Structure formats: C-alpha cells, structure tokens
Amino acid sequence: MSDDSSMLLDGLPVAFADGQTIMEAAMAAGIFIPHLCHHPDFKPQGSCKLCTVKANGRYVSACTLPAKDGMEVENNSPDLNDKRRTMLQMLFVEGNHFCPSCEKSGNCMLQALAYELEMLSPHFPEFYPDRPVDASHPEVLLEFNRCILCELCVRASRDVDGKNIFALSGRGITKHLIVNAESGRLADTDFSLADQAAHVCPVGVILEKRHGFAVPIGSRRYDVEPIGMQVERPATAGTPGTRDEQA
Incomplete structure (x- = not known):
C-alpha cells in the first residue's frame, strides 16, 4: 500500500498507514469514534460494538476492520x-x-x-x-x-x-x-x-x-x-x- 493511502471519514480525507484499522487511523487524525473495549496496547477484539461505523454502506466495527484506500466511512450520524x-x-x-x-x-x-x-x-x-x-x-x-x-x-x-x-x-x-x-x-x-x-x-x-x-x-x-x-x-x-x- 502506498504512503498516500486515504479514506473518507464523514467526508474528510484521512490518511492511514498499511495495516491500520479505521479506529487507529481516526485516532491518529484526532477524530473520535465512540468505544469502550478498544485499547491501543491490545489486539482489537470488537466486544462492545460502540465503535460501529458504516464502511461503504455496511455496518462494521471500526476497531477491527482494516482501513482501505478510497473507503467511505460514516461515523458521526444520527442513525x-x-x-x-x-x-x-x-x-x-x-x-x-x-x-x-x-x-x-x-x-x-x-x-x-x-x-x-x-x-x-x-x-x-x-x-x-x-x-x-x-x-x-x-x-x-x-x-x-x-x-x-x-x-x-x-x-x-x-x-x-x-x-x-x-x-x-x-x-x-x-x-x-x-x-x-x-x-x-x-x-x-x-x-x-x-x-x-x-x-x-x-x-x-x-x-x-x-x-x-x-x-x-x-x-x-x-x-x-x-x-x-x-x-x-x-x-x-x-x-x-x-x-x-x-x-
């Protein structure tokens, strides 16, 4: 994956490194995704589901799904x-x-x-x-x-x-x-x-x-x-x- 890989998070371009999850990329960019079970020192587990986002129209756990170039992610929405x-x-x-x-x-x-x-x-x-x-x-x-x-x-x-x-x-x-x-x-x-x-x-x-x-x-x-x-x-x-x- 190239160094300029990015996804759209609530319409904003967010760059990410190879292997980073949606959660990790968002946190690195200073964007908050609600969570309880996520911790940067541990492997992602996806227990609480509070970090559920929509990635390319599908509900997924932001702490477990790897970010992909061109992915469109919805996080802060009424739904x-x-x-x-x-x-x-x-x-x-x-x-x-x-x-x-x-x-x-x-x-x-x-x-x-x-x-x-x-x-x-x-x-x-x-x-x-x-x-x-x-x-x-x-x-x-x-x-x-x-x-x-x-x-x-x-x-x-x-x-x-x-x-x-x-x-x-x-x-x-x-x-x-x-x-x-x-x-x-x-x-x-x-x-x-x-x-x-x-x-x-x-x-x-x-x-x-x-x-x-x-x-x-x-x-x-x-x-x-x-x-x-x-x-x-x-x-x-x-x-x-x-x-x-x-x-």
Missing part, C-alpha cells in the same frame, strides 16, 4: 449515534450503575459516553443483578456490579502482566467477571497495583482503596473536557498523572 445510545442504555440496565454515588464518576468512560451521546435515561427495565463486592485485597476493591464485560482487565492481566488474574464465566445473561483463584478472592492472587490490569478498567470495577476522592468530582478527566474531545492514547500504569485521571 449510528441512535444505535450507540441504545447499546449504552442496555449496558446501564444490565449492571448496577449509580453514577451520583460512584467513586469513578467523572473518570468513567461509560458515563462520559452517555453524556456525549445525550443518553437521557436507561430506557429499559433495570436488571439489578446480585454481584457481591470483593474487598479482600489490601489495596484494591472489586465492584463487580459495574462490569461491562469489555475484557480489558482480562487482556491486560494475560497479555501484559502474564498473570491471568481475571476471566469471564457463564454465557448470555449469566456471563460475568471472575477472579482466577480457587477461592474466587482477589486476595488469593498475586495481583498488584503495579499491574497494568489495575488501571485499564473504563468503568468503576477495579478501584484503589483509600484513593476514591483524591481528585474531587468536578475536576476529573471527563468533568474538565468531554470524551469526544479527548482523542489520545489512554493513560496506563507507569505513565504520568494520577490514577483518578486514567480512563
């Missing part, structure tokens, strides 16, 4: 944003998301995307699943009620940390996040705050104890600037900035 709102509404009712009382409020990608896409209500009946909290670890609290099954912690622990601390169990509506220990408790693993898996959760599942309100609500990442204006490499363990600033 696509309506579908994304519906997916967000389903994510909110499938878990227990109570934003006003959540430590991650203002740093939560799910909440930020709801604001970005003007989601005014959950719309569907709440499921209220019974998911016990794991407070066994001395440094970290696991609030399973907020899990959206993005698998970022699973991939980080497996592919980066080499520990396989987390996994998904069950199928369909019973699918849920588990800890890979005989007891099922995080304290019975070698999980550490130094792990990348400790800092990739886009919502409020993996929480550092005694740190929740170090940055006051109103001054947090998505309080300061909407998520659609923050097209950048997500902060991870070992990068500058406070943990409350990380996505």
